Amino acid sequence: MVDYVHAIDEGDYERWPTFFTEDGHYQVTGRENLARGWVAGMLLCDNRDMMVDRIYSLRQVNVWEPHTYRHVIGPTQVLEVGMDASGATARFTARTQTNYLCVRTMHNGEQKLFSTGRYLDDIVFEGPPGGDVPKLRSRMVIADSNQIDTLLVIPI
Amino acid sequence: MAQAIGVRPVSELIRWPTDDLSRIPLHIYGDPEIYAWEQDRIFRGPTWNFLSLECEIPKPNDYVLTKVGDTPVIVLRTAEGGINALVNRCTHKGSVLCHDSRGEGKRSFVCPYHAWSFDQSGELRGIAFEKGVGGLGGMPEGFDKSKHALTRLRVEVIEGLVFGTFSEQTPPLEQYLGEPMVAHIRRTIRGRKMQIIGRYNHIMPNNWKLYIENSRDTHHPSLLHAFFATFKLNRLSAEGGIRHDPANWHHLVFAKRLTDQGHEEYSPGKLRTMKSDFGLNDPSLIAQWMEYDDNITNALQSILPGFVLQQILNSVGTRQIITRGTDECELVWTVVAFEEDTPEQRAIRIKQSNLVGPHGYISMEDGAIGGFVQQGIKGDRDKQAVVEMGGLTADGQPTRATETSVRGFYKAYRELMGA
Numbered sequence: 001m002v003d004y005v006h007a008i009d010e011g012d013y014e015r016w017p018t019f020f021t022e023d024g025h026y027q028v029t030g031r032e033n034l035a036r037g038w039v040a041g042m043l044l045c046d047n048r049d050m051m052v053d054r055i056y057s058l059r060q061v062n063v064w065e066p067h068t069y070r071h072v073i074g075p076t077q078v079l080e081v082g083m084d085a086s087g088a089t090a091r092f093t094a095r096t097q098t099n100y101l102c103v104r105t106m107h108n109g110e111q112k113l114f115s116t117g118r119y120l121d122d123i124v125f126e127g128p129p130g131g132d133v134p135k136l137r138s139r140m141v142i143a144d145s146n147q148i149d150t151l152l153v154i155p156i
Numbered sequence: 157m158a159q160a161i162g163v164r165p166v167s168e169l170i171r172w173p174t175d176d177l178s179r180i181p182l183h184i185y186g187d188p189e190i191y192a193w194e195q196d197r198i199f200r201g202p203t204w205n206f207l208s209l210e211c212e213i214p215k216p217n218d219y220v221l222t223k224v225g226d227t228p229v230i231v232l233r234t235a236e237g238g239i240n241a242l243v244n245r246c247t248h249k250g251s252v253l254c255h256d257s258r259g260e261g262k263r264s265f266v267c268p269y270h271a272w273s274f275d276q277s278g279e280l281r282g283i284a285f286e287k288g289v290g291g292l293g294g295m296p297e298g299f300d301k302s303k304h305a306l307t308r309l310r311v312e313v314i315e316g317l318v319f320g321t322f323s324e325q326t327p328p329l330e331q332y333l334g335e336p337m338v339a340h341i342r343r344t345i346r347g348r349k350m351q352i353i354g355r356y357n358h359i360m361p362n363n364w365k366l367y368i369e370n371s372r373d374t375h376h377p378s379l380l381h382a383f384f385a386t387f388k389l390n391r392l393s394a395e396g397g398i399r400h401d402p403a404n405w406h407h408l409v410f411a412k413r414l415t416d417q418g419h420e421e422y423s424p425g426k427l428r429t430m431k432s433d434f435g436l437n438d439p440s441l442i443a444q445w446m447e448y449d450d451n452i453t454n455a456l457q458s459i460l461p462g463f464v465l466q467q468i469l470n471s472v473g474t475r476q477i478i479t480r481g482t483d484e485c486e487l488v489w490t491v492v493a494f495e496e497d498t499p500e501q502r503a504i505r506i507k508q509s510n511l512v513g514p515h516g517y518i519s520m521e522d523g524a525i526g527g528f529v530q531q532g533i534k535g536d537r538d539k540q541a542v543v544e545m546g547g548l549t550a551d552g553q554p555t556r557a558t559e560t561s562v563r564g565f566y567k568a569y570r571e572l573m574g575a
Contacts, residue, residue, distance in 0.1 A: 040354030040509040049437035148514035
């Protein structure tokens with residue numbers, strides 16, 4: 001959780017997909033969209049390759065005014081723990097939620113509260129049996145506001 | 157009703173540098189007096205403004221809030237099943253009547269301030285303490301409630317798109333749109349029942365007109381948006397074109413992705429946007445099915461003043477401009493699926509919502525570029541923009557390497573503003 005936001009906040013965007021499983025799911029959506037069952041949120045990636053494409057595009061293709069994020073995250077609430085026995089070895093899983101606050105700083109120093117909301121995560125622990133490397137099978141970013149100022153290019 | 161109170165006449169505010177349509181004075185993007193006139197003469201003038209999708213108010217007594225320019229509007233389905241649009245302003249003190257963005261079972265609108273109540277047609281039905289208390293106070297004998305109804309817009313619907321106008325002068329909707337625009341709206345929706353799958357409220361750091369120009373600017377996509385050019389989604393060499401209504405107020409730009417045979421102008425290194433090394437690791441993003449018999453894969457239809465009907469591959473949706481002062485505007489994106497879609501088709505539409513909105517591979521840049529212009533012109537409001545590509549007029553042209561549609565917008569703008 002902490003490593004994820006530091007990777008983004010320090011501009012180490014290539015590390016962002018590595019926090020996910022290969023078939024990991026990432027989506028930003030707004031509270032209202034979620035409440036109304038409007039499923040096409042923003043910035044939807046349904047596998048790690050799509051995340052790699054997003055970062056490549058951010059670096060090489062898209063035109064945007066340089067800026068960085070600073071995330072502040074709250075304590076993580078564990079909603080559910082479980083065991084995934086579908087693979088060769090059983091793995092621990094967890095569903096959690098964590099509040100975040102994300103401030104955007106433009107290249108000229110201008111700062112703005114860009115987004116607040118919560119992460120709703122589905123985590124699996126990888127590595128050797130009983131492994132302790134948490135990977136996101138799914139991260140749903142539920143922003144409190146449906147408004148996005150100017151653009152959303154760096155993942156939250 | 158008027159916004160332009162105590163401001164100078166338009167003729168003193170705007171001086172067009174040339175008689176033709178090829179120059180735009182930059183101060184029109186930042187002048188509060190011009191902005192006030194735009195509210196009166198464009199948004200509340202003889203224009204049809206997009207209000208909402210019919211599918212947002214499916215049942216009797218449903219309502220949804222929207223805006224026409226700066227003016228808050230309630231769009232509602234009456235108990236009888238018709239659609240009304242009322243200005244969301246109590247005629248007593250001016251409070252908004254309704255602040256929840258949507259609701260159901262709403263047969264009347266009661267002001268939270270002093271409980272004046274209005275029916276679904278906007279008629280004032282009740283005033284709290286109208287007869288006073290204990291025979292004292294209350295409204296005078298001659299107070300005529302029928303003179304204090306809510307302002308009601310005329311409403312028309314085409315293919316589930318609800319439009320409203322403040323002016324009695326606006327011609328009927330289909331006549332206003334013109335035959336080519338009506339035909340394309342019918343072609344895009346095709347009588348299918350819409351279901352909203354997503355909405356994005358995109359705040360853009362620029363004057364509303366800069367976004368409208370951008371949506372009509374047919375030669376920027378292959379220059380600004382590398383994503384388009386790389387995947388041959390909308391290269392100028394692909395078969396495509398521009399259609400106008402007879403008055404040149406509205407326009408449609410379209411392309412047929414698969415007709416693209418390549419062109420030397422797009423050789424690697426020639427244009428910044430042609431990055432031949434940009435291959436998607438997951439090309440499923442741009443997988444599409446041929447939804448339309450005309451083989452058009454990309455169409456943007458811009459209806460004056462602030463509405464766009466979009467088809468980007470299989471991403472179908474609406475864009476509605478809401479003004480927010482001279483230097484900012486909001487673009488409300490709504491992406492839809494149709495009831496008859498197969499689960500696979502629906503999944504493709506959801507995935508392709510990555511192409512549009514503030515996060516869109518393509519459209520994020522339109523959010524940035526308007527702000528670049530707004531920043532760039534700050535010190536030079538006496539200067540002018542040059543829109544001369546493709547000539548000086550606003551005719552339909554068989555190419556997208558032209559700014560004719562931008563000139564078309566300013567032709568309409570000058571007619572409406574009366575200057």
